[in-house]
Amino acid sequence: GLIRVREFTMKDAYSFHTSQEDLEEYYAEVYEAYNRIFARAGLPEVVAVKSDSGMMGGSVSHEYMLLTPVGEDTIAYCSDCDYRANMEAAASITENKKDGDDEELKLVETPNIHTIEDICTFLGTPLEKSCKAVVYQQNSDDKFVVVFIRGDLDVNETKLTNYLCENIHPGVITEECGLKAGFIGPCNLSGDFRVVYDSSLKGTNNLSCGANKEGYHYTGLCMERDVPDAEYVDVAKITPAAFARIAASIP
Structure with a gap:
């Protein structure tokens, strides 16, 4: 400015x-x-x-x-x-709580629904009960970086850059890259990508997410069960609620 x-x-x-x-x-x-x-x-x-x-x-x-x-x-x-x-x-401190018993992972047909807001409206669930994917590419080699984060949060690109030790830009998804725009999820994701899981997802369950298949999403995603090898890092923009938890944790 x-x-x-x-x-x-x-x-x-x-x-x-x-x-x-x-x-x-x-x-x-x-x-x-x-x-x-x-x-x-x-x-x-x-x-x-x-x-x-x-x-x-x-x-x-x-x-x-x-x-x-x-x-x-x-x-x-x-x-x-x-x-x-x-x-x-x-720092973004999220309140990660399990929502009752773990549900079964179910494949749900979601035709012509691409945004996280639309899928939550379609399923009748709040944004915080979803796992969304945000795609970037590294400036050095154009390698794709897929960030999974809770649906009501946004990626802090400065945190992500520092974690990756790479400058990044928004990803341009093509058919050749193997990603299905609007339907990307952590289950059965295959390809030469760097995958980052935000700490807001750690320990959460019964989420909706993309199924890596055009026109389909999953419900009942449980991170510990369905993505057991995920490593979590804070790459989220801070929210007023998260900041209140930070302040409350300081003696």
């Missing part, structure tokens, strides 16, 4: 350390130094927020942001504790 293209001044600082402990101690000193600078400058609205450090930037990074209604970014911020994070870096 217009704010981003304005000229700005940037300051870099570098330090060298003999151990991780020494680095962390010095980082904390610099962190507090910036807090004192902004306080002395009369800018109490400036807050330090956890931010994305990129694929090569290490495990900890903070940005100092001035809270204003006309800013260029959005942060997750708790007024009752010290948790603050850029939306790109904010």
